[in-house]
Amino acid sequence: MEKDIICTVCPTGCTIHVVGDEKSITSIEGFTCPRGKAYGEAEFLAPVRTLTSTALVEGGDSVLVALRSAGPLPKGKIMDCMKEIHALRLTAPVSCGDVLIPNILGTGVDIVATGNVAKL
Numbered sequence: 622m623e624k625d626i627i628c629t630v631c632p633t634g635c636t637i638h639v640v641g642d643e644k645s646i647t648s649i650e651g652f653t654c655p656r657g658k659a660y661g662e663a664e665f666l667a668p669v670r671t672l673t674s675t676a677l678v679e680g681g682d683s684v685l686v687a688l689r690s691a692g693p694l695p696k697g698k699i700m701d702c703m704k705e706i707h708a709l710r711l712t713a714p715v716s717c718g719d720v721l722i723p724n725i726l727g728t729g730v731d732i733v734a735t736g737n738v739a740k741l
């Protein structure tokens with residue numbers, strides 16, 4: 622398997638070409654600094670993403686609250702995490718930093734509120 626990965630660590634946007642399989646890398650080129658090499662390796666072997674979204678809130682001064690994952694989640698689990706988030710029905714008040722879903726899908730990562738919704 623081989624992949625061209627655009628490095629997003631800095632604005633230069635180097636294209637990193639990686640060859641290997643799910644467990645190891647046999648060749649990596651195109652990076653121009655050690656941070657880019659580390660990014661290319663991680664993105665090839667275990668890509669992760671920080672998730673941001675909103676959830677419904679009942680009884681508050683807003684019907685939605687912003688949220689995010691407290692850390693990076695495996696890219697392959699993002700869609701299933703979004704389903705969990707869309708099923709949420711919160712009740713006001715919600716405060717920034719509240720843990721809305723602890724350890725989502727057993728990833729060890731919490732989903733936390735990044736906004737406030739006051740109770741009406």
Ligand code: SF4
Pocket residue numbers: 628629630631632633634635651652653654655656657658
């Ligand atoms: S490889 Fe290095 S220089 Fe190139 S985009 Fe990534 S961080 Fe920037």
